[in-house]
Amino acid sequence: MFLLLLALDVFCVIDVIQSREDEVRNLPKIAWLVLILLFPPIGSIAWLAAGRPQSGPARYSAYERAVPAYPEYDRPGRAAGLTPESDEEFLRRVRERAEEQRRRAAEEKKRREQLGDA
Structure with missing residues (x-):
């Protein structure tokens, strides 16, 4: 024993x-x-x-470890362009959003200037 x-x-x-x-x-x-x-x-x-570490398919050796270089790319819901057209669509929406933000910022600045003059 x-x-x-x-x-x-x-x-x-x-x-x-x-x-x-x-x-x-x-x-x-x-x-x-x-x-x-x-x-x-x-x-x-x-x-x-x-x-003791869990055994099974999720266990890797030190050299086989599947760690992404940029983990933010593995976030659920992250849209990745699969075709050049979808990439173009994404870039178009980003540009539109940026222009809208610039327009709002300019309007806000103009409104503040008018309030400052009054």
Whole structure:
């Protein structure tokens, strides 16, 4: 029984050390390591139940990590032009919006000037 618990502790310590910091759940890696070393059977079981990284298709190695260079491009609802025509339509709407903002700003400036003169 002692050898089984020792093997579990060694396995868990190695697993903590090899896990990436951003994938470890609930506590920092160092806290899990201390917990496993100070409370061998309880810490090991807690690591396996609550700290170990989730396994599955979403887990990548350090070199295969799919992190976009510009995460704002992955926002839901972001419209990306699929054709040159849709890009042109988007640019046309941007220009129209900018012109409308310039017109409103000019009207506001003119109104402020008139209020200042009165």
